[in-house]
Amino acid sequence: MSKRQRTFSNTIKFHTRFFFRRFPALPYIFKWLCISLIIGALVGSASAGFLSSLQWATDFRENHIWLIAFLPLGGFFVGLLYYYFGKDVEAGNNLLLENIHEPKEIIPFKMAPFVYLGTIVTHFFGGSAGREGTALQMAGAISDQLTKIFKLNQNDRKILLISAIAAGFGSVFGTPLAGAVFGLEVFLIGKIRYNAIFPAFSSAILADWATNLWKAKHTHYHIDFIPKLEFLPILYAVIAGIAFGICAATFSKAMHFASSVFKSKIKYPPLRPVIGGIIVAVAVFAMGTTRYIGLGIPTIIESFEKQLPLYDFALKMIFTIVTLSASFKGGEVTPLFFIGATLGSALSLFIPLPFGLLAGMGFVAVFAGATNTPLACILMGIELFGAECGIYVAIACVVSYLFSGNNSIYTKQKIGEAKTPRFEYLNDKSFSDL
Numbered sequence: 558m559s560k561r562q563r564t565f566s567n568t569i570k571f572h573t574r575f576f577f578r579r580f581p582a583l584p585y586i587f588k589w590l591c592i593s594l595i596i597g598a599l600v601g602s603a604s605a606g607f608l609s610s611l612q613w614a615t616d617f618r619e620n621h622i623w624l625i626a627f628l629p630l631g632g633f634f635v636g637l638l639y640y641y642f643g644k645d646v647e648a649g650n651n652l653l654l655e656n657i658h659e660p661k662e663i664i665p666f667k668m669a670p671f672v673y674l675g676t677i678v679t680h681f682f683g684g685s686a687g688r689e690g691t692a693l694q695m696a697g698a699i700s701d702q703l704t705k706i707f708k709l710n711q712n713d714r715k716i717l718l719i720s721a722i723a724a725g726f727g728s729v730f731g732t733p734l735a736g737a738v739f740g741l742e743v744f745l746i747g748k749i750r751y752n753a754i755f756p757a758f759s760s761a762i763l764a765d766w767a768t769n770l771w772k773a774k775h776t777h778y779h780i781d782f783i784p785k786l787e788f789l790p791i792l793y794a795v796i797a798g799i800a801f802g803i804c805a806a807t808f809s810k811a812m813h814f815a816s817s818v819f820k821s822k823i824k825y826p827p828l829r830p831v832i833g834g835i836i837v838a839v840a841v842f843a844m845g846t847t848r849y850i851g852l853g854i855p856t857i858i859e860s861f862e863k864q865l866p867l868y869d870f871a872l873k874m875i876f877t878i879v880t881l882s883a884s885f886k887g888g889e890v891t892p893l894f895f896i897g898a899t900l901g902s903a904l905s906l907f908i909p910l911p912f913g914l915l916a917g918m919g920f921v922a923v924f925a926g927a928t929n930t931p932l933a934c935i936l937m938g939i940e941l942f943g944a945e946c947g948i949y950v951a952i953a954c955v956v957s958y959l960f961s962g963n964n965s966i967y968t969k970q971k972i973g974e975a976k977t978p979r980f981e982y983l984n985d986k987s988f989s990d991l
Contacts, residue, residue, distance in 0.1 A: 597767055607692065630831075632884075649690055656718055669695040669699055673691060684880040740761070856899065860901065958976070963976075
C-alpha cells in the first residue's frame with residue numbers, strides 16, 4: 558500500500574470514528590431498522606392472510622349453522638395435533654412471555670401453522686375465541702427464526718420478541734401505536750424496556766402498513782356523542798372503570814379456574830375440547846342464536862349504536878371461558894372487547910353517560926384490567942375512537958387496571974413494580990406463582 562493510500566485510509570477511519578462518536582445511536586438504528594423491516598413484512602403479511610381466512614371461516618359458518626354440531630370433532634382434531642406434535646408450543650402466549658424473561662431455545666416455527674389452523678377450526682365450527690393470541694404466536698414463531706440468521710444474543714432476542722408481539726398486535730387490530738406499547742408493557746407490569754422502543758414502534762408500524770397493503774379489513778367504530786369534561790361525567794367514568802376492573806378480574810379468575818377443572822377432571826388432553834365443544838354446541842342450538850360465538854364483531858358494533866341488555870356480556874364471558882379453558886385455540890382479547898363494550902352499553906341503564914362512549918370505554922378498559930396494559934389500551938382507544946374520547950378512555954383504563962387487582966389472563970406475566978405500595982411484596986413474581 559502506498560503512502561497516499563495509507564493516508565486516505567487513515568482519513569476515512571478517522572472520519573468514520575468521529576461520525577459514529579458524534580451519532581452513537583446510528584448503528585443501533587440501522588441494525589434494528591433492517592430487522593424491523595423483515596419483521597414488519599413477514600408478520601404483516603401473515604396477519605393479512607389470517608384475517609382473510611378468519612373472515613371466510615366466519616361467513617361460511619354463519620351460512621351453514623349445522624357446522625356447529627361438529628365443534629367437538631374439530632376440537633378433538635386440534636387436541637390430537639397438539640398432544641402428539643405440538644406439546645412444546647402448547648403454552649402459546651405464555652411461551653413468548655417466558656422467553657422474554659428467560660430466553661431458552663428458539664421458538665419452533667411450527668407454532669405459527671399450528672395456532673393458525675387451530676384458530677380457524679375454532680371459528681369455523683363455532684367456538685367463542687378471538688384472534689390476538691394467534692397473531693402474537695404467529696408473529697413470535699416467525700420472527701424468532703431471525704435469531705439464528707442474525708446471530709442475536711440473549712438481550713437482542715428479548716427485543717426481537719417484544720418487537721414481534723408489537724407487530725402481531727398492531728397489525729391484527731390496525732392499531733400500530735397500541736401494538737408497540739402493548740409489546741413493551743405486557744411482559745413486565747409496571748416497567749418498560751426503553752431499549753426496545755424503537756424496534757417495537759418500527760415493527761408495529763411496518764407490520765400494520767404491510768397488512769394494509771394486502772387490503773386486509775379492520776373493523777371501524779364510532780362514538781356519536783362525547784360530553785363536555787365536567788365533575789359529574791368524570792365521576793361517572795370512574796364508577797364505570799371500577800365495574801370494568803371487577804369484570805376483568807372475574808374473567809381472569811374464572812378462566813384459570815375453569816382451565817384447572819378441565820385439566821383435573823379430564824386427564825387425556827384431546828378429550829377436553831370435545832367436552833367443551835359439546836357444551837358450546839348444545840348451548841348454541843338450545844338458545845337458537847350464534848350471537849355469543851366467534852369474534853362477535855356485529856354485536857360489538859351494535860353496542861355503539863344502542864343500549865344492550867345486561868346479560869350479553871355475561872353470556873359471552875361464559876361461552877369464551879368454556880371454549881378457551883377446554884383448550885380450543887384463539888385469543889381472549891376480542892371476546893374481552895365484546896364483554897367490555899356490551900357491559901359498557903348496558904351500564905348506560907344506571908350511569909348517565911352516552912351508551913356509545915361507555916361501550917368504547919368498556920371495549921378497552923376490560924382488556925386493560927385483564928392484561929395489565931393500561932397505556933396500550935389508552936392508545937388503542939384513541940386510535941379506534943378518536944382523540945376526543947381520550948380522557949374518558951384513560952380514566953376507565955387506569956381505574957380498571959387498579960381495580961382488577963393482581964390478576965391476569967397471562968400466567969407468565971411478571972410484576973416488575975406493584976400497582977400500589979400495598980402489593981410491593983409481589984414484585985418480580987409471575988401470576989403462576991400467586
